[in-house]
Amino acid sequence: MMKLSGETEALFAALRESAKPEPVTAIEKLVENAPDRALCRINALAFAAEHKLQEEDVITAFLHGAQLGIFRPIVERSVSWLRRGPRFGHYAQDRKPSRL
DSSP, X not given: OOOOOHHHHHHHHHHHHXXXXXXXXXXXXXXXXXXXXXXXXXXXXXXXXXXXXXXXXXXXXXXXXXXXXXXXXXXXXXXXXXXHSTTTSHHHHHSOOOOO
C-alpha cells in the first residue's frame, strides 16, 4: 500500500468538495493500493459497477480528479515505465538493425 503525499491528500480533499464522497473514497483507495499499470487502464463504467456506485457520480469524480491533477503523478510514472519498457528493453535487443 502506497502512502499518499500531503499534496495528493489535499487534492482528494478538494475533490470531495466537487464530487460525491463514495466515488472519491473508492478512487482514493484505488490510487493507494493498485499498481501503476492498473491505474492506466481504468474503465470508469466497470469501476462504477465493481464498486456498486452510480456511473454518473464515478465519471464526475474521475473528471474532476483529472482537472485537479490527481492522476498526473501516475501518468508521469507510467510514461517513465513505458520509456524503459519494450521499446527500449528486451524487445529492442531482439530486433536487428535495418540496413539503409
